[in-house]
Amino acid sequence: MFRRRSEDSAASSAVTMTKEDERAPRDPQAPKGRPTPKRSEAEAHRKTRVSVPKDRKEAARQARERMRAEREKQRTALLEGDERALPPRDKGPVKRFVRDFIDSRWAAAEFFLPYAVVVLVLSITKIGYLQVLSTLLFMVFFVVVILDFVRIGFALRKALAERFPNGDTRGAVMYGIMRTLQMRRLRLPKPMVKRGERP
Incomplete structure (x- = not known):
């Protein structure tokens, strides 16, 4: 008698637990019905992942x-x-246009390095009037470069407004002016247009 009652209670509790399990929401992290991968497949997947070396020096x-x-x-x-x-x-169509705009024109600032060498040589001579002349030449060249910066800046700003009316051109004028300070053959990226060629 007692054995039959215990078996009936166990069966009813099992049915109750089964119904509760069916009502419980399934964990999305553990999907059902997917076969377990083979060991060889798991090892191949593990080898394809990027491995961070344990050695800090490596x-x-x-x-x-x-x-x-x-x-x-x-x-x-x-x-x-x-x-x-x-x-x-240096990326982007705006920077490419600025480089071509600068490389297609002459600029006083690109001759600054050779001019500075000449002025330096004149300034270290012991001849008084040559030292004064070197100072005057440097001041004149400095004013010419500043005026040339203004000329190039206005022309470049106008060209950018025409070519990229709705584009982001922040910093493009300064990028071009800094490029004029480099000699043409030393500019990076290398010039892709000739002087006088329309960008």
């Missing part, structure tokens, strides 16, 4: 190699004008 070495490869890629892009790998400060 991790630092790999980071240095990645940075070196990225720098070499950017240097090649600067020499060849490849837009895809240029640094962020």
